[in-house]
Amino acid sequence: MAIGDFTYMQMCFKALKRAHPHLEIHLWVDERRRSANPADWPHLKNYSLYDWLAASPYIDEVYAQNYSPALHAQSIAKAQREDYPLVVSLTHMACHRYARLTREISPRGFIVGLKKQKYRFFELSKKLSILKFNATIPLYESQEHNVPHVSDIYAQWFTHAFGLDIPKADRYPTIHIPDQWTTYAREQFAAWGLPANVVFINVYSKGEERCWPLERGFELIKEMRKHPQWREAGFVVNVVPEELQAARALHASAAPPNTHLFSAEESFFQLPAVLALCSLIITVETAVMHLANAVHVPVIALMRQNNPEWVPIDQQNSAVILVKEMDAWVTKIELPEVMEKVLSWPL
Structure with a gap:
């Protein structure tokens, strides 16, 4: 997740929290630039998105330490101890990889994730990884004509995953500046x-x-x-x-x-x-x-x-x-x- 993603997705988390106030939302932020080189860690550790997530009233816990292989493994172990009954992957890049990660995080839970609309014949391993999901959400294709705005796409994902109806006006981003x-x-x-x-x-x-x-x-x-x-x-x-x-x-x-x-x-x-x-x-x-x-x-x-x-x-x-x-x-x-x-x- 990047700052641009959360600018719009936070409005979906707000709607989810409003619909289910008893629900605790734990957010896993995966660092795709993860590095074993200690010289890279200070910059990755201080990614500014984490400040915004920490201040969000809609997110109860954030898995932010995924910038090194060792910390990534520790985060997985911590998540497994939580024994989450439901995990939803909203990662649109390398969906198959995150199907495997989501199942690793929650070996016994009901897991949901995004799925490409079509896989080629040589992508059998990716298709098999996607089968780890108990349910899937269709992934938008960026090159489609008349693709909806990202705020609408995210709202559709939350409709599929949680049955939420998020009105268009409620998708407009806001930010509270301390x-x-x-x-x-x-x-x-x-x-x-x-x-x-x-x-x-x-x-x-x-x-x-x-x-x-x-x-x-x-x-x-x-x-x-x-x-x-x-x-x-x-x-x-x-x-x-x-x-x-x-x-x-x-x-x-x-x-x-x-x-x-x-x-x-x-x-x-x-x-x-x-x-x-x-x-x-x-x-x-x-x-x-x-x-x-x-x-x-x-x-x-x-x-x-x-x-x-x-x-x-x-x-x-x-x-x-x-x-x-x-x-x-x-x-x-x-x-x-x-x-x-x-x-x-x-x-």
């Missing part, structure tokens, strides 16, 4: 001397194919400053913690004036707190564009064509710039395309 982080963001903006009009720019994503060069982010700021409506604006540039050192070096040599680097190093909630104070967000395809909708700030999103179900949910306050070719990387989106959208945006 007061301490709202105060932090305001004090940080004051320390930076930012004006009322602030633009947030994010060029980072987990996948390299969805990133934009940081240099181009700084070039975008320079272009925006050439126009009266953005000349006096402040700019906050988001940086993932592991790229902060390199970003600072580039910022020192290439960043325009009144441009400030930001990274949520202390808590996940630093990010939505800062986003909520901005007047426009420009971001590549990542959690930031979904959090922008959750805090009700207009967003311009740079996206690939591969996952149309992940477009921002708030169409009135969102604009999407798509690469022109299927499978093309976000780097194919050039500065003039973004500027055209920025200059047409109503202030």
